[in-house]
Amino acid sequence: MKTVLIGVGQAGGKLTRELVAFDDRMGFGAILDAVAVNSAEADLRDIPFETILVGQDRVKGHGVGGDNELGAEVMQADKREVLSALDGRVTAEAEAIFVVAGLGGGTGSGGAPVLVKELKRIYDVPVYALGILPGDDEGAMYQVNAGRSLKTVAREADSLLLVDNDAFRSSGESLEQGFDAINEAIAQRIGLLFASGEAVEGVAESVVDSSEVINTLRSGGIAALGYAAAESAEDAEGNINAVMSTTRRALLTGTSLPEATEADAALLVVAGKPDTIPRKGVERARRWVEEETGSLQVRGGDFPLDSGRIASLILLGGVERSDRLEAFMQRAKDAVEEAEAAEEREDPASAWSNDELDDLI
Numbered sequence: 001m002k003t004v005l006i007g008v009g010q011a012g013g014k015l016t017r018e019l020v021a022f023d024d025r026m027g028f029g030a031i032l033d034a035v036a037v038n039s040a041e042a043d044l045r046d047i048p049f050e051t052i053l054v055g056q057d058r059v060k061g062h063g064v065g066g067d068n069e070l071g072a073e074v075m076q077a078d079k080r081e082v083l084s085a086l087d088g089r090v091t092a093e094a095e096a097i098f099v100v101a102g103l104g105g106g107t108g109s110g111g112a113p114v115l116v117k118e119l120k121r122i123y124d125v126p127v128y129a130l131g132i133l134p135g136d137d138e139g140a141m142y143q144v145n146a147g148r149s150l151k152t153v154a155r156e157a158d159s160l161l162l163v164d165n166d167a168f169r170s171s172g173e174s175l176e177q178g179f180d181a182i183n184e185a186i187a188q189r190i191g192l193l194f195a196s197g198e199a200v201e202g203v204a205e206s207v208v209d210s211s212e213v214i215n216t217l218r219s220g221g222i223a224a225l226g227y228a229a230a231e232s233a234e235d236a237e238g239n240i241n242a243v244m245s246t247t248r249r250a251l252l253t254g255t256s257l258p259e260a261t262e263a264d265a266a267l268l269v270v271a272g273k274p275d276t277i278p279r280k281g282v283e284r285a286r287r288w289v290e291e292e293t294g295s296l297q298v299r300g301g302d303f304p305l306d307s308g309r310i311a312s313l314i315l316l317g318g319v320e321r322s323d324r325l326e327a328f329m330q331r332a333k334d335a336v337e338e339a340e341a342a343e344e345r346e347d348p349a350s351a352w353s354n355d356e357l358d359d360l361i
Contacts (some may be wrong), residue, residue, distance in 0.1 A: 001194050001210040004089055005034040006082075009071075009108025011132050012036070012101035017047055019100070020188040023194065029193035033089040037082055037115070038072055039064050039107045049093050052085050054078040054111070064106035068145045071110025088175050095210045096126045099157070101149075104134030104142030109149035116156045126214055129157040130180070130190065133328060135165040147332025158280060159217035159317065161190075162224060163256040164324065172333045185254065189227045196235070196269055196303050206282070208269050208301035216267040216299060219318040220237060222325065224257035226250035229311035236243035236278040239310055242282035243270055244288065246312040251292060257322055261346045264299035265316025266290075272310035277302050 007016030013036040023031040036047040039055040040063030053061060055074030064070040075082070090097060099116050101108035112129060119127045131153060134142035154160045168182040196208045217223055228249035233239045247268060251261055266289050270282050288298035293316065303313075319325070 001030060001095050001198060001213050002032050003030060003098055003194055004032050004086070004092050004094050006099045006115065006119075007034065007036040007047075007095065007256065008075075008087075008101040008112045009038060009105050010040065010097060011105060011179070012045055012099075012108045013038060013043060013051075014114070015102075015130070015132065015183050015186060016100045017049075018183040019194075020049065021192060022187040022191040026191065026195070028191065028195035030191070032091065032094055033080075035085055035089070035186055036073075037107075037111065039071065040110075050085060050089075051344050052078075052082050054082065054107075063127055064110070064131040064253050066106040066141050066145070068110030068149060071108070072109075072114050075107075075111035075114040079114065083118060083122065083207065084116065084140065090125070094125055096128055096214070097123060097243055098128050098130050099226070100130045101153075102132040102134070103146035103149045103153070104132075104138055105145065109145040113149060113152040113156055115143045116153060120308040126158040126217070127159045127218065129153045131160055131162055133162060133164045133166075136331070138165075140181075140338060143328075143332045147329055147336070150329075152333075154220075154222060157220075159219075159220055160224045161256070162222055162325070164258060164328075167256060167258045177214040189225050189256070189313065192227075192269070192271060192303070192311070193225060193315060196313075201260070206279070206301040208303055212299045212301070213315065216265045216297075216315050219264045221264075222257070222260075222319050222320050222322070224255045224260040224316045224322075225261075225318050226255035226314040226316070227311065228254045229309045230277050231277055232272050232308055232310040234276070236276055236281075240281035240284070242280045243278060243285050243312065247285035247288060247314065248309065250312045250314045251289060255316070257319060257324055259324045260316060260319040260322035262319065262321050263316040265294050266293050266299070266317070267296055267315040268298065268300040269303050269313040269315075270301075270310065271303040271305045271313065272307060274302065274304045276310060 101112035141269035
């Protein structure tokens with residue numbers, strides 16, 4: 001899938017950088033171009049591709065401080081500059097545009113919905129969003145930002161592919177270590193999805209192409225991506241059980257949005273050396289995904305890859321009924337109510353100047 005990436009905010013820029021690096025390293029050529037957009041000048045310094053600083057007249061390159069309303073305002077004000085930077089980058093070869101953003105911060109969560117809406121107005125290719133949900137321990141402001149941004153982006157984008165931070169962080173990791181691990185893991189998964197159907201070494205028996213990715217995401221709403229891999233046997237017959245096992249793990253324990261197993265549509269991609277991918281195993285795994293997701297729209301196919309491992313990649317479209325997503329939205333709602341309650345509480349300092357208590361002298 002030939003795509004152009006736009007990383008918005010700090011998290012969006014870092015993940016976009018990792019995606020570009022993975023695509024280059026693997027030689028897929030699926031990412032045609034990329035740009036990074038931010039209101040904080042410091043966050044753009046380590047980006048090796050085109051960067052755009054927005055909101056200079058408002059925040060002077062210092063960022064929006066987690067204020068996603070301000071993030072939306074500066075993106076709206078400078079959207080022409082961002083769109084101009086895309087001239088010549090979104091060519092006829094492009095099959096999709098992905099806006100990549102962390103949904104908990106200020107610039108990403110506020111700016112991504114604005115940018116998605118404008119891109120859809122201008123371009124005919126699908127405009128998707130890749131959004132990162134904040135973890136449980138990232139604070140009430142991040143939960144509120146993400147809840148508001150998620151609802152808006154899901155409405156504006158052709159589909160919103162979600163990544164839950166808590167699905168990838170290991171216990172004991174610092175936030176920074178956790179984010180680095182998340183970026184590497186997601187870059188591998190998304191990078192393989194982008195590369196499906198591209199000109200890679202080997203010939204697949206049942207090739208997966210970009211249209212199948214687009215059709216899986218056609219229903220819109222929320223999407224998730226599952227992945228699992230195992231050592232490959234030397235021949236296809238020896239990998240039938242491996243394909244079934246990796247497919248189960250990809251869906252049940254390896255998705256970017258845990259517990260998201262009920263879907264409107266799904267795509268199963270089995271990657272490995274062509275002569276080690278078992279047709280019988282792929283078809284059996286596809287039927288299992290059909291039963292597990294409750295969807296009659298389950299596509300499947302091969303992705304030739306020169307590797308000693310065999311992997312299952314599962315794209316799920318229409319996973320709004322996920323318990324994990326429902327719990328997150330409740331968390332965001334609780335954070336809003338808590339913030340409102342804090343505003344209504346009387347300032348303790350006012351007790352020293354009220355008339356309810358008489359002075360002693």
